[in-house]
Amino acid sequence: MRALAFLSEQVAEMATPANRPRLWFGIWTGFAIAIGFAGLAGLAVAADITPWRWAFVGLIAVKLVTNTLAWLSLAKGRGVLATQGLNSISDVALLTAAIYFTGGPYSPLLATYVILVTVLSLLSNLGVTLLMSGLIVVSFATMLMLMTAGVLPPTPVPGTPGGVPALGYAIISIVYCALVVGVPAWFSAATLRLLRKKEADLERRTSELIQAAAQRSQFVASMTHELRTPIHGVQGLSDVIAAGVYGPVTDKQKDACASIKRSAQTLLALVDDVLAIARADAGKLDARPSPVDVAALVDRVTASASWVVGTKDMSLEVDVPDDLPEIESDERWLAHILINLLANAVKFTPEKGTVTISARRRTGTRGDAVELAITDTGIGIAPEDRRRIFEPFRQAASGDDKGFGGVGLGLALVARLANLLAAKVELDSTVGKGSTFRVIVPVAYAGKRSTKLMRAVSPPVGLEIPPG
DSSP, X not given: XXXXXXXXXXXXXXXXXXXXXXXXHHHHHXXXXXXXXXXXXXXXXXXXXXXXXXXXHHHHHHHHHHHHHHHHHHXXXXXXXXXXXXXXXXXXXXHHHXXXXXXXXXXXXXXXXXXXXXXXXXXXXXXXXXXXXXXXXXXHHHHHHHHHTTSSOOOOOSSOTTSOOOHHHHHHHHHHHHHHHHHHHHHHHHHHHHHHHHHHHHHHHHHHHHHHHHHHHHHHHHHHHHHHHHHHHHHHHHHHHHTXXXXXXXXXXXXXXXXXXXXXXXXXXXXXXXXXXXXXXXXXXXXOOEEEOHHHHHHHHHHHTHHHHTTOOOEEEEEOOTTOOOEEEXXXXXXXXXXXXXXXXXXXXXXXXXXXEEEEEEEETTEEEEEEEEEEOSSOOXXXXXXXXXXXXXXXXXXXXXXXXXXXXXXXXXXXXXXXXXXXXXXXXXXXXXXXXXXXXXXXXOOOSBOOTTOOOOSOTTOBOOOO
């Protein structure tokens, strides 16, 4: 059933507007081949090497009729599939009849099946080619069985096999050889020219896209650098105002200044993420591995993330044992990964919730590693969203619907940085109960030194998502 469905789709595809140019080409090719074989038959009649002259006239006439029907149907845009199918089937039937009238299994025309299959393969698709090839085998086998059973009488082979060929037969053989070899060769050459043209166009377009992407990344990187300056100015001015430099400040004004500073820090974090993504696209995201104290790293991340929590009524807990080994990695990017995961956990955890950052030692087949986990009691992530959240500017549907905000860059950056540092990311989540992101970092550095140009943003290598 699957094979029949495939063949049906392939046949129906030939009637689509996108295939009309190939169908037109096939019709003109059919007229040209019919005329070529008509000339060949004319030479055979003139040389008196076949008694079936009227049979060949009839076969060529039928071919011209079916080809003309296909032409008219294609011109009017009606019954295209039916007339094209009739034309192709008649080609097989007429060619098999011509082979029968020239000696059956001993016919020199047997090689013309190659022309038909070549034309079909270049002007149709895989399904149509396979279907017509099967029809060719069935038609030839049917002819042979009918000859073997005595239903069809044997027919003589043109010329004098085993003897010296006459001049007329020699000329016909040369023309026939040119036709059999020339048609497939011409189609193959035309296909190669088309493929080379498309290959050159593809290379040119790829080069243009790479240059455009590099220019875009450089522009974004430059703009994010320029944006940082005024944001730092806003933070500084809010501190100055809150300190009373410009006069007495009420408690409400101090709270307002604190809100301004938190908003500026949020915007600065977004700018930093855009800058990191742009640097990754431009191939400038490098790693500088060095010894990292995990406990100190977690303390620093927790302290720096306090602005994310702000005035939100929730618990931020830390669970890091004292016996963790020192790891070799890039502390900057590890901190960035944890801060992004921690910021996401805080954002999607409601009031009175809990966010926990923990660490523990893991031993696996690839050596010792340290697992850094961010666990929250937030809204959770649906199974269908667990891969797309690692794409830039994408969030889970639940996050969009409930108005949590953000542009969806944090986890995209986590994916880039995890790939860079050869860290494995695991995700467990239950909708309505919370999520746990685990980052498994090898004790011995096994990452890369830099990202590559045009590296696609995708879920990090080693991402493990248990079924929801």
